[in-house]
Amino acid sequence: xxxxxxxxxxxxxxxxxxxxxxxxxxxxxxxxxxxxxxxxxxxxxxxxxxxxxxxxxxxxxxxxxxxxxxxxxxxxxxxxxxxxxxxxxxxxxxxxxxxxxxxxxxxxxxxxxxxxxxxxxxxxxxxxxxxxxxxxxxxxxxxxxxxxxxxxxxxxxxxxxxxxxxxxxxxxxxxxxxxxxxxxxxxxxxxxxxxxxx
Numbered sequence: 001x002x003x004x005x006x007x008x009x010x011x012x013x014x015x016x017x018x019x020x021x022x023x024x025x026x027x028x029x030x031x032x033x034x035x036x037x038x039x040x041x042x043x044x045x046x047x048x049x050x051x052x053x054x055x056x057x058x059x060x061x062x063x064x065x066x067x068x069x070x071x072x073x074x075x076x077x078x079x080x081x082x083x084x085x086x087x088x089x090x091x092x093x094x095x096x097x098x099x100x101x102x103x104x105x106x107x108x109x110x111x112x113x114x115x116x117x118x119x120x121x122x123x124x125x126x127x128x129x130x131x132x133x134x135x136x137x138x139x140x141x142x143x144x145x146x147x148x149x150x151x152x153x154x155x156x157x158x159x160x161x162x163x164x165x166x167x168x169x170x171x172x173x174x175x176x177x178x179x180x181x182x183x184x185x186x187x188x189x190x191x192x193x194x195x196x197x198x
Contacts, residue, residue, distance in 0.1 A: 001075055002046060002053040004028045004066060006037035009113075010056035013095055014038050016077045017054075025051055046072060054093060055111060060129045060147045060165075063111050067093065067129075074110070091128065109146075118150075127164070136168075145180065165195060 001017055003010045006027035017024055025048075027037045034042040046053070053072040055063050074092040078084055082100040090096065091110035099117035102108065106120050109128035114120065116134040125143045132138070133152040142156050145164030156162065156174040163180030173187040181195045 002026060002028055002051055002072065003040075004053055004055045004070075005057035006031070006034050006042045007057070009058045011038045012097065012116075013054060013056045013077060014040070016079050016095065016097070019080055020077065022075075022077075027056075028053075046070075054095065056095075058113065058131065060131055060149060064129045064147065067111050097134075103140075121158075133170070165197075167195070 001022050002025055003013055006029035010027055014024055024040050027040055027042045028046060029042050030044055036042055049071050051072060052075045053070060054075050054077060055066050057063050076090050076092055076094050078096040079098040081098045082096050084102045085104045087104050088102045088106040090108045093111040094108055096114045097116045100114050102120045103122045105122055106124040108126045111129050112126055113131040115132060118132045119137040121138060121140040123141045124138050127144060127146040129147045130144050132150045135152060136150045136154045138156045139158035141159045143161045145162060147164055148162055148166040150168045151170040151172060153171045154168045160174055160177055162178040165181050166178050167183045168174060169185035172184055172189040174189045178184055181197055182191045183193045185192055
């Protein structure tokens with residue numbers, strides 16, 4: 001397997017692959033100063049399009065741009081110490097970190113990061129390129145639009161709809177729907193600015 005992105009996030013994903021007995025061929029990174037990461041070689045371009053790949057870059061927009069250029073098959077990695085309901089679906093290229101719980105009938109799109117100890121309750125719908133940070137908690141029936149980032153320790157109550165390309169700040173408490181391209185902080189969460197459209 002290739003890991004596209006030789007950084008800290010890539011190391012965490014590498015740990016999951018190693019735990020699963022998956023052989024890591026190399027990290028891929030455009031930084032020519034990097035020759036090794038976590039004991040594996042770093043190369044600047046894909047050498048074999050038949051080797052499966054995961055994009056190991058935390059930035060949602062960069063992950064989306066790279067995904068549009070990849071022709072390799074995409075892997076999905078789920079940490080052995082996470083709990084994923086058999087009725088939930090995980091899209092290609094997504095990574096589920098250790099301690100995560102994903103409950104019944106939830107959907108996780110492609111190229112998502114569900115990070116350490118995050119909780120996704122029943123019937124949540126997470127679109128592509130979303131990052132749910134460590135210890136964030138989504139109650140039941142929460143929808144998260146493409147490219148949004150739920151900050152570390154954030155809490156989202158049930159039946160909330162978070163728009164696309166939003167940033168939910170660390171520790172924020174979301175009690176009402178969030179419009180597209182919003183930055184939300186605080187308890188209760190409030191919009192502090194809008195992001196330029198992607």
